[in-house]
Each structure stands twice: as C-alpha cells, then as structure tokens.
Amino acid sequence: MTAEASEDNSYVEDPPTDFEPVEDIDAETARQQAQQLREAIRYHDHRYYVENDPVIGDRTYDALFARLEALEDHFDLDREDSPTRRVGGEPLDELESVEHVAPMQSIDQGGEETDVREFDDRVARGLADAGFDPAERAYFCEPKFDGLSVEVVYEDGVYQWAATRGDGEVGEDVTENVRTIPSVPGRLRGDYPDFLAVRGEVYIPTEDFQAYNRERIERGDDPFANPRNAAAGTLRQLDPSITAERPLAIFFFGVLDASVDFATNAAVYDRLPEWGLRVTDLAEEVDSIEEAIDYRDRLLDERDDLPFEIDGVVLKLNDRAACEALGSTARAPRWAFAYKFPARTERTTIRDVVVQVGRTGRLTPVALMDPVEVGGVTVSRASLHNPAEIERLGVDVGDEVRVQRAGDVIPEVAEVVEAASDGTFDFPESCPVCDSPVERDGPLAFCTGGLACPAQLERAIVHYASRDGLDIEGLGEERVQQLLDAGLVEELADLYELGQLDLTSLEGWGMQSVANLQEELEASREPPLDDFLAALNVPSLGDATATALAREFGTFEAVMDADREQLQAVDDVGPKVAAEIRDFFETERNREAIERLLEHVDPQPYEAEGGDELDGLTFVFTGTLSNYTRSEAQELVEAHGASATSSVSGNTDYLVVGENPGQRKREDAATNDVPIVDEDEFESLLAERGVLD
Template structure:
C-alpha cells in the first residue's frame, strides 16, 4: 500500500501523477494502469487532508472541481480573438488565395474541430486566466472551470507571458457515454458535442465541468514573446508544452496541395474521435500574416474551408405547431431521431405550409435531412418511391394549438389573433426583453417562463410591477440576483423610441423599420395613418397594414406601457449633402466599420443598400471590394474611394445645388 510520509515525497507524487495524466489524457499512450494511478492518487489525497497548508497549486486534486460561482465576471483578451471567414468549394478557395496574392506564401492546414473557443493566459509558466472568446475583445473568465479540465496543464515549461488559444471539445465517444448516463438517470440528454462543450465550460459548479470529459485542442497563440517566423513552428512549440494535438497537420505549397489535403481529411471525417466541420487553411509565414492584416471581422490570412453538409435518411413521424410572439403558427417536423455529424436530430424546420406543399412531404415519409454547423436541420428530399400506404397528408390547421381560438389563414402565414394566448404572451415578453429591444439583462427565456408560470407576469406591462418580496419567494432568486434584475428593469425606462417600437413585436416591423418610424414620426408615431406609413421609403402595403392594425387592436395596452417606460425619440438632424436622397452601397475594407460609415451617410440623408443595381448612385469601395465593385463598373455606377468620400461629405449644399451636380 502506497504511503506519502513527507513533503518531498508528496511533491514527487504530484509530478508523477501529472505525468501519468498527460500520457493518458493528452498523448493517448498510458504509462501506468488505472489501479496504479488510483492508489497513488488516494495516497496523495490522504496526505493533503492531513497537511492542507502544503497542497500544491499543481496538485491533480484541483482537477476534481466543486467550487461554485454565482456568476462569471468579464475579462479582456490581451490580443483580440477573431472569427474566420467560411468558404465552401474549390472556386472560393481559388478566389481567397488570389485576394492579396497569397500564392507567394506556404499554407498550414489542420482540422477545424467543432467546440467552444478558449484563451489560456500563462505567466511564469503558471495558468493564471482562462477566458471564453466572447465578442473577441471581452469574454467570460472561466479560469475555475479550465483548471479542472485534465488536458489543460496548470504549469508549462515556458516562463514568458503567453496566450494559448484553442477549442474545448468533447469526443464523440465521451458524448455518447455522457448521454447514456443521463438516460439511465432519467435526465434530459445533451443536444450535440459542440453545445455540450460550450455549456460544460460555463457551468457555475466546476465539479460538473470536471465530470464532462472535456478536451482542449490548441490552434494558435495571442500575446507571446516567441521568436518564430512561422505559425507551424509556434504550433509545434505549443504541442511540446504538453497539450493534446491531432496528427493531421500539413504544410501545403499551393492550391492543388490544399485541395488534396482537404480530400484526405474529409475521408477521415467519420473516423476522427472529435467532430469536425471543416479544415482551417492559413498562411504559414507570420510576416505574410502581418502584411495581409484583417478585415473588420476576419483575419485575411486564414479561412475555414467547410465540409459539405452531411445528409441522413430518416422518417417524418409528425408535424408539431409552434406559435410565435406575433401569432404566426410555424410547422416543425418531428423525426425518427437520427445522428448527423455528432448531433442528435429530432426535428426539422418546415418554414410554412407553402413549403410543405412545395416539398410534397407527408407524415410517414422517408426524407433526406441535412445539418451543417449551426444551421437548423432541414429536409432536402422526399423519397416518394418508398411510400407504403401508411403516409397521411399534412393539413393546414384551423385552430390554435395553444389556446384553441380560430386561426387567420393569410396564405403563406397562418396566425393566432388571440392576444391572451399563452404562447404569444410568453414569446412577446421574451422578445421585448431581448438585446435588440429593451435589453433587460436577466430576463431571458427561462426566467420569463418561470415568472409567467408562477403568476407574477401575464403581459409585458407586468414586468414593471415586479418587486423584491415576490421575487425572493422563487427558487434560485437571492438578494443580489433580485437587486440586479430590478435595476435592469428600471434602467429600461427612458429607452430609445425605436427599441420600444421594435420590442412590441408587430409583424413585419423589425429593427430597421422601427428606427425609420421613430425618426420619421417621433412621439406622434402611435397616431399615424395608413398613408403616413405607406409613404415611408421601403414600406409597402403589407407593412403599413400590419402596423396600423396592430396599433388599433393594442392601443390601450401600448399607451399604458408608454406611460411607464416613457421612451425617448431622438431626432437625428439630416444634413443636406451630396448624398441626400441617394442610394449608397458600401463594400470592401475601409478605415472604419461599415456601421460607422452607414451612420454617417444616413445622417447626410443617404439610403444604404446591400446590393448594387441600376438605382444605386454611389459605391463606396475599400480594399478587396470584390463582386460589388465589378457590378458597379459593369452598370456604370459611380465608384468612390474613402478619400473622395471624405471630400464629398464635407460639401453641405441645398437641394437645388445638389440637383445641379448630377
């Protein structure tokens, strides 16, 4: 029986156990039996229980977890983390290589694993912080959870500061084992490996994270003081520090070699232990990466070459009906469960009943289903030849599945008009509180549902009458959480008018339309006529009818809400300029984000379009403008660069002068 009698023997045991764990979890080449590991590990635990002041920061006992956080704090990456541009075929690969003449460089290709991005900061060889990708600049500090992931070293043999970036994943086998265990205990199963990894990383109880068998796969670095000239050298160095790595890692010299590597990796897709959704291609030379730089969203020196969507055949068992916040009834296909790219797929979107007619699908049909990345699974084909007489046609519903009231059938859309329908109420409150509307932090879907089920809210109006006494009586609501929620609700008062209008959830009136209504009518928006709305640029009969009907039906409730929220109409002063009344398309990489240029142009009376046509007046083109620039030249549309734009923007003129310029 193993005994640890002194500190020197204890430190040796820590070193040995970490070496064995690395061999087992990272190298997949065990150098000790489970029994051997367990015997030494329990001896270590016994020594630590008797000598708590001597517990090493690097002890494997820290990998058990058990600490519980109330909420994750925000943390900032030293160097920004970026998303990647996606390409889907050899033509797009060729075009990507041509942009910036990347054929001058060599390329690194490696698997793109489907998980959650994580940034690990080491200082003096010690893991000091782990941050989720977040928005690329700021993420959530999940250090406590990262410490319990067995493939993340707590200590590395490199003393300088370094950010090591990678993907937190769950292997296919471990995912199946976790779900099998959940099924045996009667618990809901996890949706797919990617969501399972992201959710496990963000558990408030680190012991749950520790139980989920997470694996960290490095793919790059952020802040560092390494003197290498190539990305491939950096990755080899990171691997040498004790991190897990996949054997597929190639240096390619040209497009042909990249395509060959893609074909090779695609054949390995089903055999890989971790779900892949594509292949990463990046310039190997770091000087080349610096030269190519970044767009607003993506590095120009790397790209995700995505695999084709995987298709599986299964059976459409039934069609369920979902009622949205505006009352639209959406059909959802219920499938005989099928696994596609590691995800358990039980349902597919059917969009609307016109789509069902177009597909010609019936209940009981065998169908082809695809799922690609985050895309909602959908039916791609119906195998009519396999019908056996048990199939039944899918009928258009006449009554609401939630409240039973008669449905309004408008052709493409079928709607429940009962404002007191539970499904409409819940979804409308959730939407009202969401980020693009009133942005009430803490009032997400689960909390809103809980408040509704407990009778504390029955409509949006009730949110503003929640109090401390009623909330503290609910499970999971403590003083700090209640105070934060009530503060967020109070802060939503005095919001911008467009947010309020958008939050009401009127059919066909989204964020852009809400901004137009708010800027055009201000506080008088609720008294507008059909003609007023229909005359707005970009509004048609459908949008005008929808808004006017909505205002008439819900006027009393809207006025009550306005009285509490008191939304503010911020009138934007429109300067008369060269761009007033003109349609502008923005394309390419510019010195500021497109949103900034859009705001500037709109303040000068311009209309911003996403596509070039004969009605386009200007195309503001930056670097690598691409197809929109080609279309503009083809149609004879005036193209201006940023320098010319700045000169034109300074010219403030009256309408007659403007007309004389064109």
C-alpha cells in the first residue's frame, strides 16, 4: 500500500462499483469520494503501467474512472493533477517553445565493435586524467528506444510540464499531450524529491502500433510508416484529445535535474519506479566493455521478440561523479555511447494483413511488418496488391518475407523466405468496412457496397459535387473530409439535411461560406438527368454514357430499371459496361442510398436541347481542341442530335482529332474506315449542318 492509496481506501482492493447517483449525495461526500478515487486510480495505474501487475479488471477500472469524472463534473471538483485530465484538454492554436531545465544532449554513436572499444579507450584516458582509477570503470547498459525523447518536470511531486527535445536547449511544449499518457503519473509516489526533471522516451508498443495502423487502413487513412513516426506525430497534435485516443507509452531513463543526488546511473533506475516512473527491466550493470558488448549482442538477438522497437543499446559510465568529471562536448556527453544495431534489410516478418478499401471499392491487402530498411527507407507495411497475388506468393501472417520497393517507391512483398504455416491469408468474403459481399473480377476484388460503403463515401461525395457531377461549389476534398470526421454526413442524402448550426460549429466555416454552400445545394435539387447520372459515380458511367442513357430512356427511373439487354442497346454501352451499371443499381444498399437521395433531389426528364441537325451521326474526340474542351464538344454535338462515344467502332461517323491525339483511336479509325477530321474540318461540318453560323 502507498501514500497515495491508504489502507482504508475502499477502491483499492475489490472496489465497489454500485454507486449512488451523484444527484443523491452532498458536496462533502462527493469531495471525499473523489479524493479516494483519485488515490485509488493512481495506485491502479502504477500497478498496471509500471509494475505490470494489475489487481483489478479493466471494467472495474473503467467504472471507477467514470465515477470520478461524474463527480468532478457535477460538483465542479476538477483538479489539475486528477487522473481524468488524461482524456485531453482544450485544443491548442500552436505548440509553444519551452527552455529545458538542463540540456538534453545527443549521444555519440556507432555500429561497429571498434567504435565501442574506441569509446571505452577514451573513457579510460579521461578517467585517468581526472584522477579516477580507470581499471574500476563499470557501465550501465540500457536499450536505445526508437521513439521521441521528452523532458518531464515535477514540483512537490506534482506534474508541471513536458517538452520535446527540440534543439537540446529549447523544445516544444507538449504538457497537455504528455499528460494523457497513462504511464505518466500526475503525482509522484513515496518519498519523492521537491524538484525532479526526468528524461523519457515516448513510444508506441509494437502490437498497439499494428492494431492502430489496421484501424487507419480500414477507414481509408494512410498508415504510419513506423512506430517512431506515429509517436512523434501523435505527441505534436494540437488537440490533446486526439493524443489521448492513441496508444502512447513511455519509459523514463535519466534525471536531468533533481533536488537529490544519485551515486550511480543504476541507482537512478532503482529510484524512479519508487516514485511511480516506469523504467525498462532490460537495463543491466556490467563490469567491463566486454560485458557491455555481450549485452548488446543479446538484445540484438532478442530484438524481434520485444514488445517495442529498439535500434541499439546505450552504454553509460555507471559512476555519476566520474561522469561529471568527464563532462561533455558541445553536443554529447563523453561518458555515454549508443551502440547501434545494423538496420533490418529487406527480410522481415509479417505480423498482420489488413484489407484496405479504396475509393473505388477495390480491396487491397496490405502486410503490416516489423520495420525493415529497404533502399535506405524504413518501412513497416507493404502492398500484397490483390487476392491473386496472395495466392501466387503463398503468403500468410507470421511468414518471413523479402520486401522490395517497386519503382523505388512503393514497398511490396517480393517472396516468402520462410513460411510460418502451410496455408495462405484467408481473403475476406465481405467488405471489412461495410460488410457488403466482395466480388472478384479476375485477380481483383471489389466491395459491392457502393454508395453505402463509408470507405467509398468521400470519393462519391467529392465526385457528386465536382464539375463532372452537379458542380456544387464549396465541397472539395478537405471540406468533405471535415463533414465525414464530424459525423455530419454518412451518405449523399445527408448533404441536404445539413443545418446552419452543424456547419458553423466546424473550423473554418463562417456564416457566409455556410450560406453559399446551402445555396449551392438548393440549386442542385432539380438537376438534368444526364448530370445526375454522371454524379452518382456509377462504375464506367462517364459523361458521354450518361447523356446517351438519358436520351435513350428519358427518366431516371427508366435508367435504374433497365435490364442488361436494354442498356447494351445504347451506343457506347458494351456488355461489361451494361453489367456494371446493372450491378450498381441492383445492389440493395445502393438502392437504399439512392431512394433516400431522391427524397431531396428530383432529376429532370431528359429533353434534347438544340435541333436534330446531326441526328444519326456518331462522333469520337481525341486530343486537345483549341476552341472547346472535350466535354463541351461532346455536349455540342449531342445537343443537336448526334451521339458522342469514347471508342471508335464501325458505327462511328467521324473521329475528331486535336493536338496530341491518341494513337489507338487513329488506328481504330483506319481499321474501320472512319473519316478523321481536324478541328477546322469539324467546325466546317457543323457550319454545313447549320449548327454554327
């Protein structure tokens, strides 16, 4: 039992979780209960995060924590050092600078045994010059964590501030973010010093890193390259509540300044846990440089089995008085050395395979691996491309593989070096995001969820609002992502239900921008049929096909209900395109999303504008025209009765070529005896037909 959790604290051992409603207790009872809960939660945090020996279950802990939050909220009992502060404070405008209480220096390093022996020789000479017996030199060895170094300061046992290393003299103030890390105590334990500034390494445990990357990939975000980048990016978040959601941890390994003295560096490791500060149990005292080298070699062998990333070991002269005598250079202490591990190169182990759903619904398997250096870049994920590639490689979780960078850019699994099992990764039959059935198209796999799949929603909305869709200004990628992150839009129809208060609560949305968007949305409620069809982002259904379908069927309901044979009878709609259109509209979840959308949007029946001067003609355009965009040229001929298709066939009447035309279309035109005309000849034809004056 500790000073923070006295023997009469009922929330320490077998705590009750059946609490009276906060409304039924008085303020003094609430204050006493909150104080006991704070003490108990600190005790349980220490048992869980420092001693790795919890005495209560997660649900019980959560109940105690929730009760403390409820008391603090209802009775306004919030305290600066309360464990509830870990859920994150108010977002910051920027990270301020803070000067360290003592320099946070770098450490000289090397990866060869000769480098370490030279360091040992320098230490021996320095000790002799300073009056110490070099024969008695001993070292304290610890893992070199691959994370982000921070300074954490306590006064009178209470957490005060934290800062990144920065340039060693001044760092970034990350006080609120570090406060959210569960293994950072808000108050020290036991017989702590009046002042203590400690150095620690913030990191993300390997298993948590892989799980967090899996979540990011499944929701369509880019995964972090490695745990260090993830920890660094998380610690520099301006919103502490985001930091609180991510699985950060910390090991403390040094004292920058304190109101107590330590005889040895080993003594630092003995005292820090007494005060509630977590240290690794892998550190060791050794009596010679030979033993230090052996220590490094042991940890190198154990590296892949550790629950966190290390990239070497740190050797410190153990006697702190001797350390002070040796002093430092301008950048590094003379009494410490980092003996680096060789970089993992090309061969690594797959720890998980997660299936990413792309914006088009394509499913891409991604291997999450132990970080490995490939072409000078450390990577921890690699593409497996598609289900057929998994089967070809015979790859599964646990396999040791060789990784390469395709085109020197994208990491990919090249081969299985040593299989962990006889099987291969079992590719899912349903979408990991929306649970819709997965369909195979040759070597590829696709989610059939369409408009109802959250992973495809951002792309669907951006396309819906783009110039190729309904041309709704104010709905670019960044703002669409804002709406999705805020939970304001879960399908297209939700755009039309956005209220003014919903939008003005978002960062960067003023009253005028909200009014503009609402005006744009209102103007899109009665779109032309062909524009609406193009806006739905139906596979293989572009502008020209949308216009051809609108002309052929006249109404949206007729297009949606057309069978494959009817669709295939339309110019520019072949068997594959017809099948994709039919599958899109037959998917139940797409139909549901469209029906909801139709409650707000009324696509207008198609009415051909202009005349029939070009009736019966079919045009194909290629290259860049000077007086029209390709879309404008297509719309022009279609408005006067012609068809504009994307490929040349025996039914094509003219191929119109601009600058840099496609070779394939010209070859097809020659094969099918289709006249090829340039832009001037095209306009002359339009003039002859009465389309142009």
